[in-house]
Amino acid sequence: MRYLVTVALVALVAWIQYSWIGDAAFRYPFLAYFPIIFITGAFLDRGNGFFATVLSALAVSYFFMEPRYWIDVINRSDQVALALFVVIGFAISAVVEALHTGLVSLADEHARVSEAVRDREVLLHELAHRTRNDFANVVTLLNLQARSANAEAREALTSAAERVQTIARVHRRLELRGEHVFVDTKSYIGELCADLRLSRLAMRPIAIECNAESHSISLEKAVPLGLIINESVTNATKHAFPQRHGSIIVDFRQEGEAYKLVVADDGVGQRNGPESGKAGIGNRLMGMLAAQLGSKIEVEPRSPGTAIVVTIPVKIAN
Known part of the structure; x- marks a missing residue:
């Protein structure tokens, strides 16, 4: 023909x-x-x-x-x-x-590359879905165990459940770009603050405000970043507002060649930092997490309140 x-x-x-x-x-x-x-x-x-x-x-x-x-x-x-x-x-x-x-x-x-990308995206979504289910099961087990424990153990189990839930949030926000997986900081931190408002502040006269710019950071850096926010807000609710109302501000933005995370409260003032001899497990955990981000925890006294500051080099975060 x-x-x-x-x-x-x-x-x-x-x-x-x-x-x-x-x-x-x-x-x-x-x-x-x-x-x-x-x-x-x-x-x-x-x-x-x-x-x-x-x-x-x-x-x-x-x-x-x-x-x-x-x-x-x-x-x-x-x-x-x-x-x-x-x-x-x-x-x-x-x-x-x-x-x-x-x-x-x-x-x-x-056509072959497009099909491979679609297959990889399907596998990523399937993996993220199964991982979220596994995290949800772990959180449920920790919460069930906390119900039958004494006050001290209940608090420890509840904190552990919140940390696992923070990691699970990362997997809900995965974005595939080329060969790498990223998380958008604006949606991730905003969701984290919303959950903390419901879980930690629902019965307290404490407000939480979230100001986060939209940046893409790697999965390996999103997990410690979220855990630091979780621990900072949890510590503030425990120690910064004894018998009083107040507010907590979570701020994440880029300044030059670094990302800057600030968790500030208008509470009673100075709290123990991770390098303090009186630092609890939460503060020690924040110190280790900050080291993973190539930074360290800085505690800034303010009038009133205290601010937790973490400066993350952009090249390390991406």
Whole structure:
């Protein structure tokens, strides 16, 4: 079918030249066939460009070169022109068919890559879904165990459940970009603050405000960042507001070549930092988490209240 189409196109051009164009066809007989060579090479492929070149040369020599109606060229200049036409036609056919083959291969490769990306995204979503279910089961078990424990154990189990829940939030916010997985800080920290408002502050006259810029950080850095926020807010609710109302502000933004996290309260004042000899497990945990981020916990006394500050180099966070 491809070769029949090629024959039909060459015959159509020869008929139009011979019947309608007139003397101009005899002066420039080859020009009308170059588009046919290009079209057949580009769309029909499989040697049709070369086949169209040969058919066109035969048509020109038969209809438009002396002696007419005979496949023989006696004029030396016509012979040179015919040979040059064949060379140019073959060159056009070779280039066009090579481009066509390359484009087909590129399209096939693009389809394979797109399918691989879709498969990877499906696997990532499936993994994230199963991981969230596993975290949810762990949180449920910790909360169930806390119900039957004494006050001190109940508080420890509840804190552990909140830490696991913080890690689970990361997996709800995964974004796949190329070969890496990222978490958007604005949505992640906003969701974390909303959950802390419900779990820790629901029955207390304490407000929490979240101001987080949108930045993409790696999964490995999102987990310690969220845990530091969780521990800072938890410590503030425990120690900064004895028998009084107040507010907590969580602020995350980029300043130059670093991200800066500030968890500030307007409570009673200085609390023990992670390097203090009286630091509890939460503060010691924050110190270790900050080290994973290439930073350290800084406790800034304010009037009123205290601020926990963590400065994270951008190159480390990404």
